[in-house]
Amino acid sequence: MTSPDTCPRLSVALVSEHASPLAVLGGVDAGGQNVHVARLAGALADRGHRVTVYTRRDSAEPPDEVVLRPGVRVRHVPAGPPRHVPKDALLPYMPAFGDFLAAQWRDRAPDVVHSHFWMSGLAALRATRELGLPLAHTYHALGTVKRRHQRDSDTSPRSRVTDETAVGEGCHRVIATCRDEVTELGRMGITASKIDVVPCGVDTARFTPDGPAADHGTRRPLLLQLGRLVPRKGAEVSIAALARLPEAQLVIAGGPPADRTDQDPEIRRLRGLARAAGVADRVSFTGGVRCEDVPQLLRAADVVLCPADYEPFGIVPLEAMACGTPVVATAVGGQLDTVSDPDCGRLVPPRDPAALARAVGELLRDGAVRAACGAAGRRRVLARYGWEQVAAGTEAVYLGVLSPRPAAVTEVV
Known part of the structure; x- marks a missing residue:
């Protein structure tokens, strides 16, 4: 990778149609992508872009x-x-989004465009094709995976998988966030030679054990689940496991404002499930959480x-590990x-309260094991997932788009 001192200074456009870096976390459409875009932008700026x-x-x-910052x-x-629209209802507005980008960039074009999420990819592809600009794309989530798990409850537009494939075929590079995503993209027909793996990151100066x-x-003993309050995040599994602890x-923590x-x-x-499980007195809901309050939680x-x-991918496990707190997560996607x-x-099967409770109980019974896991998690984050490393890996992809190289799947970080 290039160092910040030797890399050319780039003008970078990050396109994130529904996930604003200014949003309060924990809302139904505000989670890991918001954090990723905000932190990546800042880390790229720290490298002079x-x-x-x-x-x-x-x-x-x-x-x-x-x-947002210098x-x-x-x-x-x-x-x-100009109001909140659920992200699954935003597709009709993407042509206007893309046309706005093209109008903005005709006079002052960025050196590279990096779109985040499939609808951002559609808008960015519309603009970059017209202007001949290089485009990298990060999916953050794939429609094929969502459809497989949510089936009839999947509210994504019908064209999502087709559109996602078009974005993957039309962009110059795909930036996957984990190895599991590379496999899923291959099933969609996105050639592996077009994919780089750069994980999401964590702010190791804010998320610390101290x-x-x-x-x-x-x-x-306190258990915490943090993030978007939607069924697929498994809060009901945590509540069911609590009955065994x-x-x-x-x-x-997550959801609407506390009031x-x-x-x-x-x-x-979820409160109804807690009452039925006999644990309502041991479950509390904080509502949405400000970014600055997450480390202390x-x-x-x-x-x-x-x-x-x-x-x-899953940002929360990284943030917890950076704070020296052990994690029990399902063995899926980026958490692998x-x-x-x-x-x-510990990694456990999804939708298995008994397995979750066993893993948590093992950690709660042994403070020395908890401390060792927390210290190891912190070391792992420092070695692999700091935003400086992630930005350097992303920058390397940008430079490859600007100066084409022999195609190969690479894990940049």
Whole structure:
């Protein structure tokens, strides 16, 4: 990889149609992709690049352009109504999004465009084809995987898989975030020679074992599940496992703002499951969490639970490991790469409360094992998943797009 001192300074356009780097985490459409785009933008700026993030305007309030930090601007794109629209309903607005990008770039084109999520890829492909600009693409999640797991409950547009394939075929490079994704892309017909693997990352200066920990007012062993509050994330599995862990307390962080948790359908459903399992007094819901509050939540936990049915990558395990907190996660997607079992935590089958409870119980019973897992997790993150490393790997892909090289699947980080 090139060093920041020898790499040419690039103008980089990150396209993230629904996942704004300014969003509060934990909402139904606000999670790992928001974090990834924000941190990648910042890390690229630290390497001397000028970054603009293009995201759809979903409110009339913010200005057209916001400076996120030195070297990073967020540009709100007028595509569709200036209010929240569920991401699965955004497809009709992607032509307008792409046309806006093309209009912006005709006079001042970026050196490279990097789209995030398939609809961003459609918009970016529309603009880059017209202007002849290089395009890299990160999927973050694949329609084929979602359809396989959610079946009739999948609300994605019918054309998603076809459109995702078109983006993969039309862009110059695909940046996969884990090895499992390379396999899935191959099943879609995306040639392996077009794929680089660069994982998501974590801010190792913010997510550390040292610092304040949240006070949840309990002396019980504390379990934490953090992230978007949607069924596939497996909160109901955590609640069912809690019934087998009579000494533990479970905090579920994510969802709507704290003052609206009582009205949220998913939280009401989960509370009903907790009552039926006899653990309602040991489960609490914080609502959506501000980025700056996440590290202290993770430090307060004895074990972090990541029991998703499927997980394209999974930022939360990395953040927990960076904070020195052991993780019990399902053996799916990116978690197969990030959570080293038994060194940093445990991997269990999805939708298996008994297996989840056994793994958590083993960690709760032995403080020395928990401490060892936490320390190993921190070392693993520092060795592989710091944003400086991820940005360097992403930069290498950009330079390869700008100066074509012999094609081969590479794991950049």
